[in-house]
Amino acid sequence: MTANEWIGIDAARFYPYRKIITKSGYLCGTSAATTFLCYYQDHLMPTIIPAHIRAKGSENTAALQDLLRVIIQPFDFPTLSFQVAHGMSRYFSLFHLPLRARQTPLGGLTRVIKRIDQGKPVIVGLMKLKGSTYGNHWVVAYAYKKDAVGNYWLKIHDNWGDYQKVVPASWINGTISLA
Template identity: 55%
Template sequence: MSTWHGIEESRFYAYRNWTNTKGKLCGSYAAAVLIAYYQDYRQELQLPAYIRQPFGEGENLVAYLRLFIQPLGNSTVTYQVSSGISLFCQYHHQKLWARSTPIGGLTRVIKRLDQQKPVIVGINRLLGSTYGNHWVVAYAYRVDDTGKYFLKVHDNWGNYRKEIPAKWIMGTVSFP
């Protein structure tokens, strides 16, 4: 088996119980995992304590992000997730802003993971996703012997170390 490149799986253990149990809120949950990682390990975000303390729980963070990303609770597209994260960061006086790749994005995923930066990945049922249309957070990638790429993701459904084929990628959201 090929070697994984990116971030250590153990860093996402703390977020293992951050699961989307309320329907179509996977965009907000994926954003929460991304932001929590930046707060915990990259120290590039300082959130108010009432939203989330470093290495703390994610309930309040998800609730606040939902106001910016999914106020009506509907499914999201790449632009909604990236602009919602950017507005959230701006509202809380953070210098980070999210950028998106609306179609494809494997190159962006590899670049960010090689920089030790997780990436929100939109996966699509028409591309084979067994999750249907869904948002996950990728933190590692590998290439098999046949040249196919795979991602290790936090799936927001209770598996923080799920392996998925990169061919499912529909779009990405990440910090620069």
């Protein structure tokens, strides 16, 4: 890896998800899961979302987001990694998919790099106490780089309308990916 070289998925692949936003409350876990599953459906696993919920390539994600809200965050409370991972695993069980979500409750840069190197996005928790200007927030990371002084950076879909935001990897506090 050369310093300041982005490694990962092209940001243009996340443009179709720019309208997946957290509209109210603490639903960023649901929004991040929606973005993550849509990417998987469009680029990695077409059957991960039933066609009657979202057609592959569609920007209409309302039905999926509503379903995930009920499964992951029925009370609109902030979430921890195990809640988002467990909710996603419940989603997979509901549709008889042989998948489960995996969480790393603390840290997670190693998991982020591993998944992105495999061509897969990863849901990342950002933590206010680690400096996150988002506060505690769930996003989808899809690229990383190491700068000249050794700091890592992530390119993320922030579910606040920016699908190519850059944040320091030092803000990571947990990850969710597929096992």
